[in-house]
Amino acid sequence: MESFHNHKIHIPLFSLLFFLFHFSSLHFISLAYEQPHKYFVNCGSKADANLNGRVFTADSSSGFLCSEKSRAIESTNQSPSPYQTARIFYNQSYYEFTIAENGTFIVRLHFLAFSSAVNLSTALFDVLAFPNVSNSGFKLLSNFTAKNSSNSPLIKEFFLGIDPGTFKIYFVPQASSFAFVNAIEVFLAPASFSPENYNSSLPLVLHSIYRVNVGGQKFTPDNDTIWRNWEQDDRFLSNSNSAKDSQPSSQTLIRQSVESDGFVGADNDFIAPDLVYLTAKVMTDSTKGLPNPFNITWSFNVSADARHLVRVHFCDIIGPPGNVVFNLYSNGNFITKVGGPDFRFNSLYSPFYYDFVLSSNGSEFINISIGPSIDTTTINNTFLNGLEMLEIIEGPALRNPPASVCNKKGSKKIKVGLVVGSVIGGLSLICILIVGILFGLKYRNAKRVETSEWSPMPAVGGGSNHSRLTDGTITGSPMNYLNLGLKISFAELQQATNNFDTKLLIGEGGFGNVYRGTLLNGRNVAVKRGKRDEKGSGQGLPEFQTEIMVLSKIRHRHLVSLIGYCDERSEMILVYEFMEKGSLRDHLYDSNLPRLSWKQRLEICIGAARGLHYLHTGAAGGIIHRDVKSTNILLDENHVAKVADFGLSRSGPLDETHVSTNVKGTFGYLDPEYIMSQQLTEKSDVYSFGVVLLEVLCARPAIDTMLPRDEMNLAEWGMLCKKKGLLEQIVDSSIKNQIDPSSLRKFSETAEKCLQDDANDRPTMGDVLWDLEYAFQLQQTAKHREPHEDSTANASSAFVLPDVQRFPSVSSTINIDDQALPGYDELDTTEVEVFSQLRVGDAR
Structure with a gap:
């Protein structure tokens, strides 16, 4: 077996996660696994719903829901169950489930922004999970919106290590927005997904981002024993001419309970359905026999600051058995060799898989490649049947659940203490408001303070006006030479956007949200606010710096103009002239x-x-x-x-x-x-x-x-x-x-x-x-x-082109x-107004 070369892996985590997916080390107890039948919740409904053989229980009578202020809504159009209803939350709320045994659980959250009295596509919220007895948890989704141009459900899937006790899933609206969910699944995963010895105080959290049926068709949860979606691989191929589909006419898989050098036998269909292993991508005839064999490469868009667990599925359906030897690569780095004289899975129709952990190393793309091994004694070909990629959510851990008033559905008891406390609390709130108003009148000309949910975090070595731009560089040189005339205070931008009111949201992208605003001089602007960096990783800062550097040096009628920026504390905000007609994509x-x-x-x-x-x-x-x-x-x-x-x-x-x-x-x-x-x-x-x-x-x-x-x-x-x-x-x-x-x-x-x-x-x-x-x-x-007459087919070849x-x-x-x-002072403020925005989230 060849060794690893230039492949950055954290060995302890790799060992843990590799063990997480091993059947053999768990004595294959997954064979006794049965499909679960509970904790399928139909949110916002008074009736149960059926989806792919699962019965989703109405949350109005389930006792799972804890919410002070929520609302059930129905779709105005015909939608499939359980997407006919949704539960809306106007303050932080949670669902609580009783867990009887520890293990790794699959948690799926279903979202469909259907047509209703409430525009669900404007919802902006976080989803938190507290899965163990130490009250530590993780943020599963941050600043999430379920807007989807394809009008199909968004299903977010997670693998969480959960201890016996209560498991809570929180929905936390952002600012003046709201949260919603259509359905929830919580069930024990097959044993192959359960770590045997996981002694950390923090739960295991993986987020499924890709599950691909390579060489085959897309298929839906009703074709999978644990209701997974598998998509086609074609859109991920870097070069469609490098590979072709391979599919036997009819064959029964030979599933084996063995492992060898990190490869594990896919001994049952909980690993992956037969449909995955009975199709593959192989090399095209035009690429075989080349001096430097052409790799088949799939490219995946990922988070630049995260690590990922990758599972690749193999099954030799092309034969002859044992004669195909090839290499597996990630971003050009060798991972492992597949096949060879001593390879344990040298037989036709015997499926197996291989797991590894990798980092994107700052890139937003991960390439997975297979290429023939340079060996004249073997067949010059490669194959891949399936691929799964899961993002490893590593923190920061949330130490305590949010404080929340819990009005459980079905609970009719009213405690006197609660009523008295509410009255006293209300009077206290009135007093606080009066004092606040008087204080505001006295200091109405003072500098405004942050009131949004993205409060600035203390910056290292600086006060409220500390600049992030002086801390970093773009090309090795400090940015503190930038024209300070471009700087705009955070207080002014708060006022310009009504404290970043979601009603003024005009665009969303990988860097952050874009709001329409009006500056103190009456000028309409577009304000692009970078996402808050809770990990302290500096993610987004290079883009922020680069945009300022580029736009402060150039001017052209057909390039966007920068009005200013704000870099106070943790904020990264760019301000552009407002573009009246929006993007080209909008008009197409x-x-x-x-x-x-x-x-x-x-x-x-x-x-x-x-x-x-x-x-x-x-x-x-x-x-x-x-x-x-x-x-x-x-x-x-x-x-x-x-x-x-x-x-x-x-x-x-x-x-x-x-x-x-x-x-x-x-x-x-x-x-x-x-x-x-x-x-x-x-x-x-x-x-x-x-x-x-x-x-x-x-x-x-x-x-x-x-x-x-x-x-x-x-x-x-x-x-x-x-x-x-x-x-x-x-x-x-x-x-x-x-x-x-x-x-x-x-x-x-x-x-x-x-x-x-x-x-x-x-x-x-x-x-x-x-x-x-x-x-x-x-x-x-x-x-x-x-x-x-308007047809290129009928265009005369003798057409005389103008003399241009x-x-x-x-x-x-x-x-x-x-x-x-060179400077802001030379900007023509009467120029046509523009703004820079990302309206689609499929890219960065």
């Missing part, structure tokens, strides 16, 4: 907004290309954006485009830049070469912009998991249609009759060039800009045609829109 997908014309779309793409071209070649010295997507292209009141969100940007002379960096960006827009090599160049932005061009043309997301697998990835699907001459069939129907065939042909060719696999084959942003301007001129000079001169100004480094911005 939101049915409530007017559809953009083809001419408007071309102008928007040209504007964004100008902004990116300036970033790459302008006076700032060369900047790679690294997160180009439709949500980061914003539109002013006249639909002028501006590129926004520079938190992931990298700077440096681009003629020398081939930076090795952790992969960051957004699924569907990421350059495959960047994912594989982790080498960042400006051509990665070009690839992402090519995806945006297809998005603009087709008005569909970069990744749509609801579509068939060959249509799921827009870049791959669009280029396939282009090669087959069918691109016109996937063009947005609202603009089909507006597009001149020559303009469409030039536009699609530009997108195709941007999406080349080899970065060297892609154009520069200057070339992309010129091509888009050419497509615009072709559209402008097109003769009028009847709708039935390629002016030097197009590809020059600086034009009339481009200026360096």
Whole structure:
């Protein structure tokens, strides 16, 4: 067996979690495991509900619910059980369950923001769990919202080590918002998920983030013995040409109760269903026999500051048995060899699995790869059947449950002491309010204090005005030289946003929430507030610093402008001019907004290309954006485009830049070469912009998991249609009759060039800009045609293109829109207003 190389693992935790999943060390008592029948709760309902054979008990009569102020609501549309009802909480509340035996439990929380009298998609809340007798707990979900564009349920699954006694799940609304839940599951997991010797004072907490049926179809809980969802792997593949599906016609698995060198026999379907092991991804014929075999790689978006437990499932369904030997890698690091002459699982249809723990090391992506071992005596092939990835929630531990008044459902007794206490408490509250009002009148001109739920934490070495920016660096140099004219006090931003009222929330993203606000001078702004860093890890600080550094140095008509920032204590807040029309994505997908014309779309793409071209070649010295997507292209009141969100940007002379960096960006827009090599160049932005061009043309997301697998990835699907001459069939129907065939042909060719696999084959942003301007001129000079004539298939090959001169100004480094911005004093405050926001949470 080969040894580990350059693979960062904390051995004690690895040993614990590896043991956690071992059947053999537990004498395979999982064979006696039976499906549980209790602690399935139908929230907000007076009637029981059935889901996949489970009976969910109505919480109104269960005795599980403890809440001072809650409300049951029903869906106004037809929804499947138990998603017809929900329980809303306006203050912190909890469900309490009696646990008779210790072990690892599966906890699932179900959320569906259905249509009702209350807009559930605006809920913002935390979920806490207190699973053991020492009253220590963990935050399972933080600042959680159940908004889901696919209108399908969100199911959050956790594995928790729970002691005998009471187990509580708290729902804690944020500020003036509320919390809700549709259904809850709490049941003992099979023995393979139960640690035999876990003596820590803290419970074990794992959060399931991916469960993938590799090479097979998506299947739902009714096909799984413990009701798990398994999704297709295609959307995670870095290169779809590197692998193909393999599936035997009909076969019975041979499940074995053995282990060898860390590999464990999947001896029953509680590990994974037969459907997982009877499908696989294998190498394509075009990649076999190469001098340097091509790895098959799956890329997963993860939390950058967390460790993850990964379980990979294998079952040789391709044969001949014992002749396939290959290596398993993570982020390019060797993990283990699979197969070989002495390998215990050298037989067909015998499933097994392997567990390991890894860290993303600051990257927001984890790559899992398999590649043939360089061995001429074996078959040059690989296979993978399934993959699970669980985030390890490591703290900080919550030492005591929140104080809460518990009005249990079904309890009718009223204690005199409670009534008297309530009266006294009410009088005390009135007195406190009177004193507070008088105090406020006396000191109404004093500096306002923090009242939101994100109170600043004490900063190391500083008082209330201590700046985080002077503590850290971006490129090794302190940031204390920034123009202080950009700084805005936290008190003013509190007032501008009505103390960050959720009613003013206009966007959400990985960095934080975006609020609409009005400064003291009456100016409308967008205020992006970074998430509170409770772990003290500095997560988000680099993005905050980078955004300030980039936007304080540049100015361009098609780049977002920064109004100011706040870095008092633990706050990380960025303030931008407000963008009237929102993001490009909004106007492509939101049915409530007017559809953009083809001419408007071309102008928007040209504007964004100008902004990116300036970033790459302008006076700032060369900047790679690294997160180009439709949500980061914003539109002013006249639909002028501006590129926004520079938190992931990298700077440096681009003629020398081939930076090795952790992969960051957004699924569907990421350059495959960047994912594989982790080498960042400006051509990665070009690839992402090519995806945006297809998005603009087709008005569909970069990744749509609801579509068939060959249509799921827009870049791959669009280029396939282009090669087959069918691109016109996937063009947005609202603009089909507006597009001149020559303009469409030039536009699609530009997108195709941007999406080349080899970065060297892609154009520069200057070339992309010129091509888009050419497509615009072709559209402008097109003769009028009847709708039935509008077809690229009928476009004459003899079509005479206008004589368009390629002016030097197009590809020059600086034009009339481009200026360096050394200081805030030079900002033109009458410029078109913009803001930087992330409206979709699938990326970072």
